[in-house]
Amino acid sequence: MGLPNPEDEEEALGLPPAARGLLAHLRARRSIRRYRPDPLPEALVRACLEAARWAPSAHNRQPWRFAVVRDPERKARLARAMGERLAADRRADGVPEEEIAAEVGRSVARITGAPVVLVICLSMAEMDRYPDPRRQAAERAMAIQSVAMAGQNLLLMAHALGLGACWMCAPLFCPETVREVLGLPADWEPQGLVTLGVPAGMPPPRSRRPLHAFTRWL
Template sequence: MQSVAERPLTGEMAEAAFFGLALSRRSIRRYLDRPVDPALVTRLIEIAGRAPSAHNRQPWRWAVVSTPEVKASLAAAMGEAFRRDLVRDGLPVETVEEMVARSRARIGGAPVVIIPCLTMEEMDVYPDAERQHCEWLMAAQSVALAVGNLMLAAHAAGLGSCWICAPIFCPGVVRQALDLPAAWDPQGLITLGYPADNGRDRQRKPVEAVTVWR
């Protein structure tokens, strides 16, 4: 028998609950110094796994980082990779150091960091590059859908989160810092914790500007 929490809401109650949740979610960059129960994180990942995926292969993998020393090591490794890129871009030293420090603080200041990864181990294999790229893209889209589920679930549980794309630029660095399997391809970074503020309500493009009807 399903628990009350797992029984699907229907009708106006479901619409009001979900629309209110989705419309009130914000990216949170500052967190309270309050631990997050690992059981809750596990529940969020379980809900993330209810997302649709290509062929139902569920190509997502999750690395959860809550140990301060590991977070600091990850932030330092990513910070060095970020610094190298910024220096190559020709930015002033002061600007580079400010940006690196801000990046490290953002990671280290979150009680929990989750690295969503992609694996192609169970995806289909094609002999041509074009279809193989499409298969990879389908896997990446599947991971992104799961991340959306996780972040909405976190908001529903009273947690804040922020999606950071930085690991895409240094997947090998992240994989090495966390000793991840070679087949796990980091796709981003989610900071997670109890929010210290409400976040910014950023302007969204109107539906009319991004939609066509045929």
């Protein structure tokens, strides 16, 4: 049984042309992990960041911070340092050395093979402060959600520009390493790493679970 025809689904929903175009754009986006070596014009990177900064955010505090890494040596140092931390964690898990080497190799290749690496960080500096842990945890969750929405805006703009991008969660496992290698301010908490470049190929079509599998109408 083949994948459903997106055009048939859009027609069934009765969407106007603009909405159908947006839905088609969302469906066409892919996580791209291999890039051509072409350098990216700064204007394209700025366009992605401009889209990110217009994401919704809690209290409109805009808690996102962006580090743009283009220098090959800086990218290599970041990849090596993150790889060393990954290897140490996996050894503690009892993973065989050959598997660790393969995991580290994939991670290093993804980072160093991208013309641009964007490190997306969270800052709580301008968020509200509460005396109790319950509300403070909720405030932090709101900030994390805000940063994630900025990241989604960035990915969608990259796709609109014909670029490839992929969100990597690896900085969550080694935030101190990322902050130290890049010399980031103390309040910048790395949340994700987005590789960016001209795609070296497109992955195959993807599928999604049907809407009814995770939706309740009340």
